[in-house]
Amino acid sequence: xPDRPPPPPxxxxxxxxxxxxxxxxxxxALGGLYDLYLTQVYRYCLGxxxxxxxxxxxxxxxxxxxxxxxxxxxxxPLGDSDRSPFRAWVxxxxxxxxxxxxxxxxxxxxxxxxxxxxxxxxxxxQELAETKMAIEEVFEAVRELPDAQREVILLxxxxxxxxxxxxxxxxxxxxxxxxxxxxxxxxLKRIMEERAAQAxxxxxxxxxxxx
Amino acid sequence: MSTSPLTPFExxxxxxxxxxARALDALERGGSSDIDPREDPTLYGLLETVDELDTAMRRxxxxxxxxxxxxxxxxxxxxxxxxxxxxxxxxxxxxxxDRRSFLVPFATAAAAAGITIAAMLGAGILGPADDQxxxxxASSSPVQVAPATAEAAAAVAEPNLTKLxxxxxxxxxxxxxxxxxxxxxxxxxxxxxxxRSIAESNLMVTTLIEGSPERLSTDEVIVYYQTAAExxxxxxxxxxxxxxxxxxxTARSSxxxxxxxxxAHLVNVQQQAEVRQVLP
Numbered sequence: 001x002p003d004r005p006p007p008p009p010x011x012x013x014x015x016x017x018x019x020x021x022x023x024x025x026x027x028x029a030l031g032g033l034y035d036l037y038l039t040q041v042y043r044y045c046l047g048x049x050x051x052x053x054x055x056x057x058x059x060x061x062x063x064x065x066x067x068x069x070x071x072x073x074x075x076x077p078l079g080d081s082d083r084s085p086f087r088a089w090v091x092x093x094x095x096x097x098x099x100x101x102x103x104x105x106x107x108x109x110x111x112x113x114x115x116x117x118x119x120x121x122x123x124x125x126q127e128l129a130e131t132k133m134a135i136e137e138v139f140e141a142v143r144e145l146p147d148a149q150r151e152v153i154l155l156x157x158x159x160x161x162x163x164x165x166x167x168x169x170x171x172x173x174x175x176x177x178x179x180x181x182x183x184x185x186x187x188l189k190r191i192m193e194e195r196a197a198q199a200x201x202x203x204x205x206x207x208x209x210x211x
Numbered sequence: 212m213s214t215s216p217l218t219p220f221e222x223x224x225x226x227x228x229x230x231x232a233r234a235l236d237a238l239e240r241g242g243s244s245d246i247d248p249r250e251d252p253t254l255y256g257l258l259e260t261v262d263e264l265d266t267a268m269r270r271x272x273x274x275x276x277x278x279x280x281x282x283x284x285x286x287x288x289x290x291x292x293x294x295x296x297x298x299x300x301x302x303x304x305x306x307x308x309d310r311r312s313f314l315v316p317f318a319t320a321a322a323a324a325g326i327t328i329a330a331m332l333g334a335g336i337l338g339p340a341d342d343q344x345x346x347x348x349a350s351s352s353p354v355q356v357a358p359a360t361a362e363a364a365a366a367v368a369e370p371n372l373t374k375l376x377x378x379x380x381x382x383x384x385x386x387x388x389x390x391x392x393x394x395x396x397x398x399x400x401x402x403x404x405x406x407r408s409i410a411e412s413n414l415m416v417t418t419l420i421e422g423s424p425e426r427l428s429t430d431e432v433i434v435y436y437q438t439a440a441e442x443x444x445x446x447x448x449x450x451x452x453x454x455x456x457x458x459x460x461t462a463r464s465s466x467x468x469x470x471x472x473x474x475a476h477l478v479n480v481q482q483q484a485e486v487r488q489v490l491p
Contacts, residue, residue, distance in 0.1 A: 027286050034282055042273045056273065060281045067285060138267035157261065158268045163232060175225060181235075182228035182257075189260040 012084060016075055019086050023071055030070075034063055037087070041094055043158035047142055047150070048098045058101055062094045069093070088168035091155060095169055141191040149184030152177055231257055276411035283414050284461070375426045377416045381435055384412040388442050395449055406458040409446075413439060413465035417472045424476050432480075436473035442466040 015036070021029035041062055045055040076085055142150055148170075155166045163181070167174045231254060234246055238258065248255040273281075387408040394401050416435050419427060446463040453459070 031282065031286060034285055038278060038281075039272055043268055043271055046271060056277050056281070059273070060284065063281070063285050135267040135270055138264055142264075153264070157264050163236075175228075178228040178232040179225060182224070182231045185231070185257045185260050185264075188264065189256060192260065192263070 015084060015086060019070070019073065019075065023073065030067060033066075033086075037090055038063075040159040041090065044091065044094055044154050045098060047139060047154040047158045049101070054101075058098060062090075062097050065093050065097060066090055083162055083164045083168075085168070087161065088165040091159060091161060091165070091169045095151065095155075137192070137195060141188055141195065144191050145184055145187055149180050149187060152180040153184040153188065156181055230254065234258060235261065276408075276415055279414040279418050280407070280411045280461075280465070283465075374428055375419060375423060377419060377427065377431050377435060380412040380415045381431065381438060383408055384416075384435075384438055384442065387412065388438075388445060391449065392445060395452070401449070401453065401459070403458040406462040409442060409462040410458075410465040413442075413462075413469040417465070417469045420469075420472045420476050424479070427476075429477070429480055432473050432476055436470060436477060439466045439469035439473060443470055 015033075018029045018032050018036075022033055038059065042055055042059045045058040045062070046052065049055050049058065073086065073089055077083070142153060145153060151170060152166055155161045155169060156163070161169065163174050163177050166172075167177045170177070172180075234254060235258070237245070246255050246258060387405040390405040391401050391409070394405075416439075420432060420435075443463060443466040446459060446466060450459055450463065
């Protein structure tokens, strides 16, 4: 399930305080916001470009934009009190930045090195290789989705945004986001099933005696 | 957004989307979706797909080296005055050389501390100095740290905690520096990846030195100090030849910061050792 449920109100208040301190130029608060959102922004970028090096650069550029614009950010509730307008604002910047990246780099081909992004959870080489393949397949499948569905899927499941926050980022109605989410997951399921069906069946040797 | 009335098909689609969203919402809040795979295999299958997607996402994270480097650069960019400059630049990436003023105090302190450390190494307090009395690069002239002396100092200063090793970062630093120097020697372009790797290794070690100094081996910090000092010198020489590109400046600045952190740490270790010696 997505990374984080909507933050409880006290978390939201802490985040609001952190944003206010960051707006006053407190480096510690900026660092806190960076720590809070780095992984979410990075996963979103990786889902859009897949190439780990590009995702890293994009993430850094997005945070530079956030730092540059944070003074002008206004904390306006998204309707529900337990949703983070700041998170929606960060991802609106991320969304716009990735869109402009694709415009700029329309001619550049992918050079994926997803493996660098895998969490080393003390897995063995074989397990790491299998995990890498499984993750790459999922990312590949996400990349095959139509733009609108992919955006919703990434914001919801890579970055852990709520439906309301996703709607805010994409300037859509929550109902529309829910429909895109439903269609996106349906399509993703189909793509993954098709890929699984096309995958070569492992060759099984019949044992003819003790080796 | 469309304001036209929904067709029956769209209506049904919205109902299904709403059910799916509700089931997801229940799961996200840590509850149960109450979906029976036999009664509603379609919806159940979609939730399984989300689970697979979520698993893949959870296993994907930024590399620690990237995190450290990127955080340091952003904190640098957040210096007062930078906020406005970044804003004026429309959030464009600010070349690192524009931010160098922030690193000047570090570099100056590192230079001053370097003299102290070189003297300490020369006196055999922390380890041996190389022939010129300047720090030696571990990759080209492996340093033989006098373990008896260093360990004696460390034993006094370091409580019995699980040690962290920086050997991997040291190795990465040496390899990357070698790659840079080899390419330069052959008249080839320097790979920015190697320069980034130098910056990341330096910042990883610096973070450890500043965050968990008591868990580091003094010997390794000495070797790191020498390697980082040599890296600073070599990259400075390189900059004279090829000019200051952002990746090169970042790599060199991170080495300077590393030298400063290692020097401060070693001076501290030495001072603690001296205090212990004076105490009855």
